[in-house]
Amino acid sequence: MASARLSTLTQASSQLLRRQAERWLFRLKETEPGEVFLTRRRVFILPTGAGVGFGALVLVLLVASTNYNLGLGFALTFALAACAVVDMYYTYRNLVHLHLRPGRAHPLFAGEDAQFELTIINRSASARYALWADFASVDTARYVTDVMAGSDAALLLSAPSSERGWLAAPRVKLSTRFPLGLFVAWSYWQPDARALVYPFPEPSAPPLPMGGTASEDGHGTAGQDDFGGIRSYQPGDPLRHMAWRQIARLDPALGGQLVTKHFEGGNVAELVLDFAALPPTLDLELRLSRMTRWVLDAEQRALPYGFHIGAARFAPSVGAAHQAACLRALALYQDSGAVRP
Amino acid sequence: MKRSADQQAPHPAAALPQGRLARLQLTLSRDKSDTLLLLAATVLVLAPHALHLPLWVTLLCATTLAWRALITFRGTRMPPTLLLLPLAIAAMGGILLTFKTLLGREAGVAMVVLLVTFKLLEMHARRDLFVVIYLCFFVLLTNFFYSQSIGMGAMMCAAVVALLTAQLSFQYSGAVPPLLRRLGLAARTLALAAPLAVALFLLFPRVQGPLWGMPGDAGAGRTGLSNSMAPGNIASLAESSEIAFRVKFQGQRPAQSQLYWRGVVLSEFDGRTWTQPPRRDWRATADTLVTHGQPVNYQVTLEPHREQWLFALDMPTARPRMPNMGSWMTGSMELRAGIGIERRVRYDAQSHPSYTLDGGATLPRRERWLALPGGFNPVATSAGLQLRSEPDPAKRVNAVLAMFRRDGFSYTMQPPLLAANTVDDFLYRTKAGFCEHYASAFVFLMRAAGVPARVVTGYQGGEHNPVDDFVTVRQSDAHAWAEVWLGQRGWVRVDPTAAIAPERIERNLQQALPDQYDLPGMEGMISLGERNPWLARLRFQLSAFSNGWDQWVLSYDQQRRSSVLEGVKDALGNWRTAGAIAALCLLLAAAGALQRRRRQDPVEALYGALGTILGRHGMTRGPGEGPNAWAARVAGSTLAASKKEAALRFLQLYSAHKYGPDASAPGLVSTLKKLLNGTR
Secondary structure (H helix, E strand, C coil), X not given: CHHHHHHHHHHHHHXXXXXXXXXXXXXXXXXXXXXXXXXXXXXXEEECHHHHHHHHHHHHHHXXXXXXXXXXXXXXXXXXHHHHHHHHHHHHHHHCCCEEEECCCCCEECCCEEEEEEEEEECCCCXXXXXXXEECCCCCCCEEEEECCCEEEEEEEEEECCCCEEEECCCEEEEECCCCCCEEEEEEEXXXXXXXXXXXXXXXXXCCCCCCCHHHHCCCCEEEEEEEEEEECCCCCCHHHECHHHHHHCCHHHCCCCEEEEEECCCCCCEEEEHHHCCCCCCHHHHXXXXXXXXXXXXXXXXXXXXXXXXXXXXXXXXXXXXXXXXXXXXXXXXXXXXXX | CCCCCCCCCCCCCCCCCCHHHHHHHHHHHHHHHHHHHHHHHHHHHHHHHHHCCCHHHHHHHHHHHHXXXXXXXXXXXXXXXXXXXXXXXXXXXXXXXXXXXXXXXXXXXXXXXXXXXXXXXXXXXXXXXXXHHHHHHHHHHHXXXXXXXXXXXXXXXXXXXXXXXXXXXCCCCCXXXXXXXXXXXXXXXXXXXXXXXXXXXXXXXXXXXXXXXXXXXXXXXXXCCCCEEXXXXXXXXXXXXXXXXXXXXECCCCCHHHCEEEEEEECEECCCCEECCCHHHCCCCCXXXXXXXXXXXXXXXXXXXXXCEECEECCECCCCCCCCCCEEECCCCCEEECCCCCCCEEEEEEECCEEEECCCCCCCCHHHHCCCCCCCCHHHHHHHHHHCCCXXXXXXXXXXXXXXXXXXXXXXXXXXXXXXXXXXXXXXXXXXXXXXXXXXXXXXXXXXCCCCEEEEEEXXXXXXXXXXXXXXXXXXXXXXXXXXXXXXHEEXXXXXXXXXXXXXXXXXXXXXXXXXXXXXXXXXXXXXXXHXXXXXXXXXXXXXXXXXXXXXXXXCXXXXXXXXXXXXXXXXXXXXXXXXXXXXXHHHHHHHHHXXXXXXXXXXXXXXXXXXXXXXXXXXXXXXXXXXXXXXXXXXXXXCHHHHHHHHHHHHHHHHHHHCCCCCCCCHHHHHHHHHXXXX
């Protein structure tokens, strides 16, 4: 037991040490606002496996030239060695003096992939080829692009999300092996970008808490008098109750379905999604998930809904802005405000 | 940077999250041209080997390459390893059968060539591509075993560019520029590498090879002087225009007729062939040399001839310093290297054209230089005995030379065959011969007449190139002459050929021979050159270039490297040169910095400076914050009034310049500069 703890401790400390060493060696920085310029101090370069092989080749050529006293062989050997040096310079130049700019990242639901936009701007006079980009934690880069002289290129880097709240863009590694592949030059960048992750909508949530008593037993009484919003079409719904205007707005390709106008009895109160009304015995995240699902359901049915969570109290409304505000409140509920990398 | 609406949209294909898939599709569409380029580069590297490889290897390689090209064109699958492996093993067996070994240079080259071609059929991953290209570089080097001519050097440059192009073509992942642009990039890489390569070539320490025993087949057959002389030996050598050695004189060049390059001294005669004295006698005699006048200093670059002798002008005064092999001098004033000359060597030598060798009343081991085989050449022997009536040995020499001049002797490269008594047959029947006939007959007569005499073989003359001031001595300059011992005057050189064909000594062999005996292979060059001065000039230029190639590329060694280093030290050692170079570097760096600054938009630079200044007051421009939003924030801040006003005005002007419809106002930069100072 104790030894296991010790080993985890040493593991953790060695990891910490390694991270510190990397920080110092590669000058890893915290997030840098705005556009970032890749100065020569930010570009690192090392020979690739092919480069090491090339070194071995040059050595073999040198030995053969010496043994057989080949003047022209020496010329070839030194020309190739010098070409490797030139390639090192070209590889470095292919990466240095680029400008990097983070773009917007759209909100997403937990479990989806966040799409971080990254713009590479080339204000120099030479085209940059075969620039590989990905998050530093990924082993083999997935994205590649060319940036012509005086032009820019945008990449969408996707990172998985797991929990609600702010998701900061992970550290990005930009690398290139162009032109000969003997050297790899790379650069790290912590973009100042974050994506808002909404809670995961509960897949099989109870129906919307429709006012007053209905919320207690989970059933509403269908009436004929007051328009109470729309709901999914159910076989048997009268044709004159079809919500044609909403049907026209929904795209069947995006999972749109027939909806029916929903009339309720005269005594139904307005729909209020109150976080405090959920049983506190439920897990916090589950409650947030349920609230998320209800917000989405209410939006789908175009039911105006009020929304209460903690200090946030939104008056009944419906629409994209209202939904975004509610989901944002859910995402950031009791969030310390720290941004997870 | 102004951004306009029609600015290029981001690359849609590259931005796809399925980057790997996109890359795969791009590689497939490009694969054909890239592979064909690689094939072309391989053919360029392999082609020169066709000259010396066994025919079946050449044919097999050609078939394999054609097969690979067909696969590429038709886009079919590569052959499976199960098919390739037996093929490769069969090829190895073929090499074993042909060369009787798998080791050694020739067999090794054949194997590497086959390996490259088979590897082309077994290319699956990117790593295989690198393997093929690296193998090609190695095959390129093996070409130099057979030829290191200037043409081969040019071919090397072309092959390196082609291989680099193939290598970099595989590195593109999106847009691929046209072939010409890629070739240009590879050529630019090589051109940029050239200065560094030259510096490495000149300064990299050279270890004198071989590192391990050279395989027996390393040196091809060479022509050159042999250690014996029989009638016809030198005449056959004279047909070769191969270079024997090159000489660079320091200071005055001696007259053409003085250029006797001493090689081998022959003393033993068996009636037909002259040979060297027994080896134990080489160092035995203690010859005394007295020199007069000024020495001649020169450097000889000797082509490999597999023998030990070195050549020096009559009369060398000291043995040359030979790196890694040592050297010594025999009693007959011949220079010898410690080991056979297997590669081009360079040595400094000193000679005195005016000398007295072994002058005195007596000659040690006199009988050696008088020995004659018994029973041969009775007529010549009796003629020599008759000469003894003349008391002065010098007059006996002149009598024989006068006989050569008088009695209808002629100089020819194709003398008639001689019978067993070679000297008698030549002197009294054929009367036509080359230098060795005259030298042989003369020494025989002298010995018969009681004058110590010996045959010396070597080279005479050489062609002076006015372009690089080198004297080139070819095999066709091979010559044989005689030395006689004349008491107080010591050993005196006598060239009987000069008595028959003085032009041979004054100019060169070509003029000495009648027209019908043009030297094969040289007639076009020399006779044309003699007639047309422009062509002669061109020929000298080419020859000087070829000599420079030999001197600086092919036989650049540790010795030459240290002399280059000394030259560099001399040139850079004084502070004036070093200071000039440092000043030049500084100037270049300053110019570069200035250009870099100029390239940046001055307005943007000032905008950046404003950001730094306002940042000190806690108003860093936020990401994506425009000048107007920033200005609003500045306006609401607690900045001092004058500073705030300047900053706001700056931002207003900047905004108008950047996003306004009109062209920027004149003097904007200076106004902004003033406002910027106001915010400080």
